[in-house]
Amino acid sequence: MMRTLPQGLFALALCGFCASPVLAENAETIASDAAAPDSGWQFAVSPYLWMSGLKGDMGVVEQVEPVAVDLSFGDIFKHLKFAVMGSVEARHDRFVTTIDMMYISMSASDNIKIREVDFLDAKLKSKTFIATATAGYRAVDKGRLYVDVFGGGRLNSMKTGLDLEGPQRSFSGSKSETWLDPVVGVRFQAPLGEHWSVKTYGDVGGFGISSHITWQVYGLIEYDVSRSWSLSGGWRHLKTDFDHKGFVFDAAMDGPILGATYRF
Secondary structure: OOOHHHHHHHHHHHHHHHOHHHHHHHHHHHHHHHOOOOOOEEEEEEEEEEOOEEEEEEEOOOOOOOEEEEEOHHHHHHHEEEEEEEEEEEEEOOEEEEEEEEEEEEEEOOOEEOOOOOOOEEEEEEEEEEEEEEEEEEEEEEOOEEEEEEEEEEEEEEEEEEEEEOOOOEEEEEEEEEEEEEEEEEEEEEEOOOOEEEEEEEEEEOOOOOOOEEEEEEEEEEEEOOOOEEEEEEEEEEEEEEEEOOEEEEEEEEEEEEEEEEEO
16 A cells, blocks of 8 residues: 555656646636636646655654665655645736645655664654745746745654664654744746746745755746646755754755646
8 A cells, every 4th residue: 555655646647747738728718718807816736746865864862863864766656655746826916926835754764874883774754744835026027037036934844753773772763843944035937939938946044043054946847738737847956954852854855846737
């Protein structure tokens, strides 16, 4: 059961991408028939699949040194229990607001390095929820060419469990932490042709208020299937350095990303 669920998520995402042109035609037909008045608001919903690895240090108590984790996406996929990812956006004139959310639950024992000589084997259990909410201003607004500047916060909620085994002693423990980091960011999009465009985004935050530092960047190439639907692919990197009373998450998530966007 632990392995069939992630494969189902991949199949669901693939079916959604393949069905996008049909859905787009139906959506446009319904919209034209309804002829609803324009409120001035524009919305976008974007489910995505981030094929991220995880590399860094993770710990739960002060008495035990953090373990070094270096998991590829293949490692995470093999041990994945559940994952869901997506973002929503709303815009009115030059006001823009976005919410990006992801939840990942996994358990792994591969590619985990232990610094303490008393331990030989490690097992890591992790549940991670990250949501970034921003509001901002469209500083440049020329249709498909635009620049947005943002301010907001990134909510992190993590539960980490460590099982360590050695010839002399063993350790088993878990800890949960939830914290909020302020962030500021900028987003840029430029057309590459009639249907193609490039989009980049970056933010930075924490500033020692909660995390010592947190930052992320991504770059996407987007293809407009219709006026309502688009498909995108690119690369995303998210780094967070946080520690509190023995709980340590000093790690980066990095990997390719695929998504679809529906605008209405």
